[in-house]
Amino acid sequence: MSKSYFDETHCAIGHPKTKVMQWLLTIDHKRIGIMYAAVMFTFFFVAIATAMAMRIELFAPGAQIMDGDTFNQAFTLHGVIMIFLFIIPGIPAVFGNIVMPLMIGAKDVSFPRLNWFTFWLYILGCLIALSSLWTGNGFADTGWTFYAPYSLTTDTNVITTLVAAFVLGMASILTGLNFLVTIHRLRAPGMDFFKMPLFVWGIYATAWIQLLATPVVGITLILAILEKYFGIGIFDPSKGGDPVLFEHLFWIYSHPAVYLMILPAFGIMSEIIPVFSRREIFGYRTIALSSASIAGIGYLVWGHHLFTSGMSDIAKTIFSFLTFFVAIPTGIKFYDWIATMYKGKVILKTPMLWALGTIVTFAIGGLTGVTIAMVGADIHLQDTYYSVAHFHYAILGGVVFLFFAGLHYWFPVVTGRMYNETTAKVAFWLNFVGINLLWFPMFIAGYYGMPRRYFDYLPEFEIYHQISGVGAAVILAGLLLMFWNFLRSWNNGELSGTNPWEGTTLEWHLPSSPPPLENHTKVPYVDFNPYEYHHGEPVVKFDYETMKRID
Amino acid sequence: MSDHAYVPEIATSRDGVEHEVQGWQGDFYGGKLGFWLFMLTEVLMFGAMFMVLTYYFTLHHADYIDASAGLNRVLGGFNTVVLLVSALTMGLGLLKMRSGDVKGAKLMIWATIFFAFLFLGVKAIEWSLEYQHGVFLGLDALQSGNAHSKPFGQILFFGMYFTMTGLHGFHIIIGIGLMLWLLKRINAGLVTPEHHILHWNIALYWDLVHLIWVFVFPYFYMIGADAGGYHIPDIGSLFGGHSNEH
Numbered sequence: 001m002s003k004s005y006f007d008e009t010h011c012a013i014g015h016p017k018t019k020v021m022q023w024l025l026t027i028d029h030k031r032i033g034i035m036y037a038a039v040m041f042t043f044f045f046v047a048i049a050t051a052m053a054m055r056i057e058l059f060a061p062g063a064q065i066m067d068g069d070t071f072n073q074a075f076t077l078h079g080v081i082m083i084f085l086f087i088i089p090g091i092p093a094v095f096g097n098i099v100m101p102l103m104i105g106a107k108d109v110s111f112p113r114l115n116w117f118t119f120w121l122y123i124l125g126c127l128i129a130l131s132s133l134w135t136g137n138g139f140a141d142t143g144w145t146f147y148a149p150y151s152l153t154t155d156t157n158v159i160t161t162l163v164a165a166f167v168l169g170m171a172s173i174l175t176g177l178n179f180l181v182t183i184h185r186l187r188a189p190g191m192d193f194f195k196m197p198l199f200v201w202g203i204y205a206t207a208w209i210q211l212l213a214t215p216v217v218g219i220t221l222i223l224a225i226l227e228k229y230f231g232i233g234i235f236d237p238s239k240g241g242d243p244v245l246f247e248h249l250f251w252i253y254s255h256p257a258v259y260l261m262i263l264p265a266f267g268i269m270s271e272i273i274p275v276f277s278r279r280e281i282f283g284y285r286t287i288a289l290s291s292a293s294i295a296g297i298g299y300l301v302w303g304h305h306l307f308t309s310g311m312s313d314i315a316k317t318i319f320s321f322l323t324f325f326v327a328i329p330t331g332i333k334f335y336d337w338i339a340t341m342y343k344g345k346v347i348l349k350t351p352m353l354w355a356l357g358t359i360v361t362f363a364i365g366g367l368t369g370v371t372i373a374m375v376g377a378d379i380h381l382q383d384t385y386y387s388v389a390h391f392h393y394a395i396l397g398g399v400v401f402l403f404f405a406g407l408h409y410w411f412p413v414v415t416g417r418m419y420n421e422t423t424a425k426v427a428f429w430l431n432f433v434g435i436n437l438l439w440f441p442m443f444i445a446g447y448y449g450m451p452r453r454y455f456d457y458l459p460e461f462e463i464y465h466q467i468s469g470v471g472a473a474v475i476l477a478g479l480l481l482m483f484w485n486f487l488r489s490w491n492n493g494e495l496s497g498t499n500p501w502e503g504t505t506l507e508w509h510l511p512s513s514p515p516p517l518e519n520h521t522k523v524p525y526v527d528f529n530p531y532e533y534h535h536g537e538p539v540v541k542f543d544y545e546t547m548k549r550i551d
Numbered sequence: 552m553s554d555h556a557y558v559p560e561i562a563t564s565r566d567g568v569e570h571e572v573q574g575w576q577g578d579f580y581g582g583k584l585g586f587w588l589f590m591l592t593e594v595l596m597f598g599a600m601f602m603v604l605t606y607y608f609t610l611h612h613a614d615y616i617d618a619s620a621g622l623n624r625v626l627g628g629f630n631t632v633v634l635l636v637s638a639l640t641m642g643l644g645l646l647k648m649r650s651g652d653v654k655g656a657k658l659m660i661w662a663t664i665f666f667a668f669l670f671l672g673v674k675a676i677e678w679s680l681e682y683q684h685g686v687f688l689g690l691d692a693l694q695s696g697n698a699h700s701k702p703f704g705q706i707l708f709f710g711m712y713f714t715m716t717g718l719h720g721f722h723i724i725i726g727i728g729l730m731l732w733l734l735k736r737i738n739a740g741l742v743t744p745e746h747h748i749l750h751w752n753i754a755l756y757w758d759l760v761h762l763i764w765v766f767v768f769p770y771f772y773m774i775g776a777d778a779g780g781y782h783i784p785d786i787g788s789l790f791g792g793h794s795n796e797h
Contacts, residue, residue, distance in 0.1 A: 107574060110581045177588045185581040189562045189570035211588055215595040223603070223714065230688040232710035233703070234603065239695045239710075240703025245606060249599060523572045525564040549565060 004416065004514040005030050012116045027112035028517060032119050033098035034414065039123065040086050040094065041483070047081035048476065050074050054455075055472045058465045061457055071455035072141035073156070077133075079144030080161060084168045085126055087399060088257060089175070091264035092210070093122070095406050096179055096203045098414060102507035103197045105188030105526065107518045110181040114174060122171040129164035132157035143453065145254070146221070148235035148246040152228050159228060162221045169218045176210025179203055188506070191526035194285060197505045198530070201288040202267020205295040209260040213299070217253030220246065244309050251302035259298035259326075261395060263291050265402035266333055269355050272409055273337045275503045276352035277344030278536040283336040284529070290329030297326050307378045316375045323373035330366060334359065345536045349501070350424040354405030357432045361397025365390060368443065383453075385464075386446030389439045397435055404431075404482065411486065412496035413507055416514040419489040427485060430478030437471025504538045505530050511544045522547040579748050586752040590759050593722075597763050600715050604770065607707045614704020619775025621686070622712070626677045627772040630670050634761040637666035645754045651744045657737060660730050663757065667727050674720055678713075688713050712771050719767060722760045729753045 011025040023031060054074050057064050066074065101109055109115050133139050136157030142150055146165075151158050183204050187196065196204075223234050224246070233239025235246040266287075274281040281287065303311060303319030311319075337359065346352070368390040372378045381387060411419050442450075445464035450457060457465065499508040511521045524547040532539035541551040557576040561569045575581070608615050644659030678687070685692050686709055691699035693706050701709070733753050736742045742749050 110575050110578065111585060112575060173589075173592055177585055177592075180588055181581050181585045182575075184584060185573055185578055186575060189572060190564060211592060212595060215592040216599045219596045219599045222718075223600075226714055227710075231694060232688055232713065233693065233695070233706040234710050234714075239693075239706045240607075240611070241707060242606075242610075245603065249603070252599075523560050523562045525562040525570060527564060548563070 002512050003516060004512060005517045006514060008517050010112070010517070012113050025116070027108070027116045029097045029101050029108050029112065029115060030414070030515070032115055033094050033096075035119060036089065036093040036097065036122070039126065040089065043081050043085045043126065045479075047078050047086065048479065050078040050081070052472060052476060054078070055465075055469045057455055058457070059469045060465075061459050061462060063456070066455070068455045069141060072143075072453070073139045075453055076140050076143055076161075080129060080140070080165070083144050083257075084165050085129065087261050087395060088172060089122060089168070090261060090399065091268065091403055091406065092175055092179065092203055092206055094403075095199070095268070095410065096175070096206075096264065099410055099507050100179065100200055100203050101182065101186070102413070102510065102515070102519055103200050103505050104183065104186060104191060105506050105520060105523050106182060106186035107523075109178050110185055111178050115178055118171050118174040118178070121167060121174070125164045125168035125171060128160055128167060132160035132164075135160070145250060146224060147250075148224060148227075148241075148243040149237060151224060152236050159225055162225050162228075166218050166221045166225075169214045169221070172210050173214045173218075176207035176214075179207040180211065183207070188523050188526045194288065195526055195529060196288075198270035198281065198284070198287055198291075199264070199267035201291050202264040202270070205291040206260050206263045209256045209263075209295050209298065213253040213256040213260070216249060217257075220249040220253070223249075244306065244311075247306055247309055248302070251305045252299075255302040255305065256295070256298045258395070259294050261399045263294060265399045266291065268402045268406040268409070269337060269358065270333075271503075271505065272351045272355045272405055273340050274531040274533070275409075275501050276347045276349060276355070277341045278347070278502070278533050279340055279344035279531075280529070280533055281336065281531045282339035282342075283332070284531075286332050287336050290332045293329045294326060297322065297329070301326060304373055304378070307375055308382055320373055320375050324370060327366065327370055334363070349408075350419070350421060350428060351405045351409035351501075353425060353428045354401055354408065357428065358398060358401040358405065361393055361401060361432075361435060364440075365393030365395070365397050369394060381446060383451055384446035385442040385450045385452055388452045389442035389446060392439050393435070397439075401431070401435075407486065409501070410507070411489070412500050412513060413510070414514060415490045415493075416496060416512075417489055417493035418496040418500060419485050419493055423481060423485040427478045427482035430474055430481065434471050434473075434475030434478055438468050438475055439471070441465075441467045441471075498544075502538050504532055504540060509542050509544065509547075520547055521545060524548075577746075582748040582752065586755055590755060593759055593763075597715070597718075597766075600711065600718075601766065601770070604711045604715070607704065607711070608774075611702075611704025611707060614702050615708050616775045616778050618701075618705040618708035618712075619771060619773070620778035621684075622772050622775070623677055623680065624772050624776060626673055626680075627768055630673050630677075631764065631768045633666050633670045633673070634764050637663045637670070638758055638761040640666065641754050641757045645747075645750055648742075648744055648747050648750050653737065653744065656750070657734060660734055660737075664727055664730050667723050667730075671720060671723055674716070715767055716771070719760070719763055722763070726753075726757055726760055729756065 005028055009022050009026045009028045009031060011022060012027050013025055016022055016025055023035065026032060053065065054071065057066050057071060097109070097115070101107070137155050138157060140146070140154070140158040140161045141156045142154060142158055146158065146162060183200060226232055227234050227236060233241050235241040235243050237243060270281060270287055301319060301323045303315060304323045307316055368386070372381050372387055372390060408419060408424060411417070441464040445461050448461070450461045450464070496513055498510055498513040501508070506520070506524065509524070510519065521544060524542065528540045539551060540549060542548065543550050557574060559574055560572040562572050563569050640659045640662040644656045644663065647659060648656035681687055685699060687693070691697050692701050693709055694700060695706065700706070730753060733742065733749055736749060
């Protein structure tokens with residue numbers, strides 16, 4: 001049995017002997033990705049627990065288990081963890097790190113030590129964020145958006161949360177920078193941009209957003225910190241400042257940030273659909289370029305968060321139109337995926353189930369987004385459960401579902417073992433039924449006027465909250481089952497071999513599974529397209545000793 | 552550092568043509584690209600602040616002019632020259648490094664460090680003078696609703712003034728740290744005329760720092776230059792001398 005990256009590693013400092021230090025100091029992109037995943041999913045479950053507490057509170061009208069102030073802190077904690085600690089670093093930090101270098105035939109990312117530093121910057125950000133749970137006047141109660149002027153006047157510990165968001169933003173910038181240089185410099189010879197797997201395209205578009213949008217929110221948070229701490233006037237109206245300016249600066253980053261979340265997820269979709277249809281992807285170039293154009297258009301739509309905040313009618317109209325435009329490249333991707341499956345040999349393994357489920361849930365999330373991009377509809381629906389349901393269908397039903405699809409799809413590459421297929425399918429169906437039970441009633445409740453971020457409600461909304469509560473429990477069961485399956489299979493699942501799915505991209509052409517420390521035995525010369533199938537069989541075959549084509 | 556022992560791999564295409572594989576080790580262009588991208592984030596960060604500044608300028612035009620008129624153009628102008636000269640010494644240092652004159656390069660880096668400290672010293676005098684005049688972070692003049700309060704536009708102007716010159720000064724301090732680190736690496740033989748990416752990137756950083764100042768200076772100091780009310784500052788009062796302030 002050859003040595004895998006679990007047995008040996010390169011370290012940032014020296015050559016530590018103990019296993020623990022070898023993990024803490026590792027610069028291997030695969031190990032760093034695994035550590036990100038471990039930390040991230042731990043926080044994910046903390047945020048899920050907070051969400052469950054809120055659902056229990058909302059199961060009946062009136063106070064059940066917490067008062068209004070605690071509820072405000074609970075939804076802020078849920079939002080801050082889910083957004084800043086989990087979903088923004090999310091897929092790039094885990095699969096961007098583990099899989100992207102494998103896909104382009106690189107030995108590691110361009111700056112492995114910077115990658116190590118970035119991981120610890122991320123950990124530092126997490127610690128700062130959580131420290132305010134126990135220090136000062138408790139966790140921030142502003143919502144994850146920190147709108148001025150309330151964030152400037154509340155006596156909860158909002159400063160630590162702002163600092164944490166800034167530090168996490170720095171980590172995000174450095175990750176994006178690292179990936180951009182990696183993709184530009186370290187592709188295997190012969191692999192031009194249009195021979196890259198589409199997940200790499202997703203990561204590439206995302207990296208530009210990380211790089212170009214995050215500094216704006218970073219400085220906005222710094223300004224808010226200076227304003228709160230030194231009393232300078234920037235956003236506080238009592239000093240002549242304009243709080244709406246804060247909203248603009250915040251969303252100039254934070255709207256592109258949702259595309260930053262979804263683009264790598266779309267990349268995962270574009271990997272899974274051709275492999276499990278055994279068919280070359282339909283419209284490769286349109287998918288690749290639509291990622292880039294979503295990243296571009298995504299910069300110009302932030303104003304739709306401010307339709308009710310005070311903006312001129314002409315600006316509202318322009319932002320509304322621009323927002324509709326995002327639906328075009330997204331629609332192109334969806335038709336391409338569906339066309340790929342047409343006349344393909346569709347194999348319903350778990351990764352494909354998650355991908356197909358996402359086509360349903362993200363379609364709901366995406367199209368309801370178009371309705372609230374309309375100024376008139378938005379004025380009625382904004383700050384109601386309708387927008388909450390839209391957001392969660394798009395992000396949970398889009399990004400997180402595809403993240404899970406990726407976890408199943410690349411589980412053999414990372415661990416060398418196969419998860420239990422039956423258990424995984426049961427977990428998928430629990431999640432899929434759960435998400436619809438949990439969020440669909442909220443569209444209706446929101447349409448009838450149920451406002452978000454309230455810990456109490458009128459009795460006529462009780463039925464919607466109770467169905468949602470049941471849905472939340474079903475999802476929780478599905479999630480626990482899924483992660484239990486992963487952990488158990490990692491220990492004693494069947495050995496998977498290097499290419500269990502008959503994939504065509506380079507991460508399926510490794511000499512062993514799990515891969516050795518420096519990935520491919522030799523760097524291959526890439527003179528083929530990423531998804532070449534002929535009559536349901538992969539075209540390109542390698543001799544794994546020399547990495548020469550033998551087909 | 553095992554980096555120097557790195558030998559690039561060869562990938563052979565099916566028609567037998569050999570292609571050198573770019574590794575992450577010793578990737579000069581990768582290092583340059585990465586740092587340019589990082590500089591882009593700095594531009595965006597300061598760009599967002601300039602946007603805030605400009606937005607409030609359109610709302611409080613007269614207040615901005617008045618506030619700017621009160622800034623010290625002599626010290627600010629002197630610092631502009633200092634930074635431009637330091638950019639020159641930094642650039643000369645890089646040229647010397649590339650042409651193999653390591654000793655000359657080190658001398659130029661030390662000169663740059665000297666100018667950086669000079670800049671910070673002048674900045675400290677400037678801020679102290681402003682503090683004496685009651686205009687500083689946290690003082691009454693920049694708070695609302697008291698007898699000393701300045702008008703809204705001036706509160707906003709000085710808020711951004713201290714924020715942006717402060718963050719710029721912070722970048723100067725980081726720059727000094729980077730240059731000292733660079734000298735240490737040169738002395739250890741890790742930065743050489745053949746392997747000078749670190750020197751290159753720090754020079755790039757220093758260029759950006761002075762470039763930002765080139766925009767900060769006119770925007771804060773010069774917009775009120777015509778407004779009058781300006782007189783030669785009394786630096787002596789800082790050191791306990793006789794003050795002729797009225």
